[in-house]
Amino acid sequence: MCEGDSRLQRHYEAQLVFKGTSSTIQNELLDCMYEVYREEIAKQVDNTSFVAVQADETTDVSCKSQMVIVLRYIMPDLTVTERFLEFVEVKDKTGVGLSNSIKAVLEPLKLKEKLIAQTYDGAAVMSGNVRGVQTVMKETYPNAQFVHCYAHQLNLTLQQLCSARMSILKVFFADLTAFFHFFSPVLQNVLQLLQRQHRDAYHGHRL
Known part of the structure; x- marks a missing residue:
């Protein structure tokens, strides 16, 4: 933040105690900045x-x-x-x-x-x-x-064009899609649940 605000930088450098480097303080500062940002957007939209x-x-x-x-x-x-x-x-x-x-x-x-x-x-x-x-x-x-969305349309067009012209690219895009579906949030939740159960069972066996 100091890089874009010289007054804030001078204030920060003059402080001997407060540095504001903890994650809690930084998050609070970001929240305050975001509130000001939202208020400005609300005014512009109005x-x-x-x-x-x-x-x-x-x-x-x-x-x-x-x-x-x-x-x-x-x-x-x-x-x-x-x-x-x-x-x-x-x-x-x-x-x-x-x-x-x-x-x-x-x-x-x-x-x-x-x-x-x-x-x-x-x-x-x-x-x-x-x-x-x-x-x-x-x-x-x-x-x-x-x-x-035109960006998504362009992406789909290029993907289908490449897949239709080159079989190796078709396989590449198919693999990417398969990876996305395999590592879906639902599967991740199941894997995390199984991991916790296995860990709890392991610790219970050791006790």
């Missing part, structure tokens, strides 16, 4: 006429499923602005569950009429016309038209 939401869910290295939510809107000077809004830990991966997570983040911003677009990948749970996220979101935000 002064714009149209807002779009982008969301994408993935599983991190700790096997936690997280969804990133990003807002895109037009400033009064007609500048298109894109801002990260929040990371959400996802428990329910159904269309309704993911929609509820997005709605919970958007609700304080009061975007009932302003939300005119929503962008996700092409997975059925996100883009489905029955109970997909884009369909459930329209129940609350009727003006939010679904737009398939």
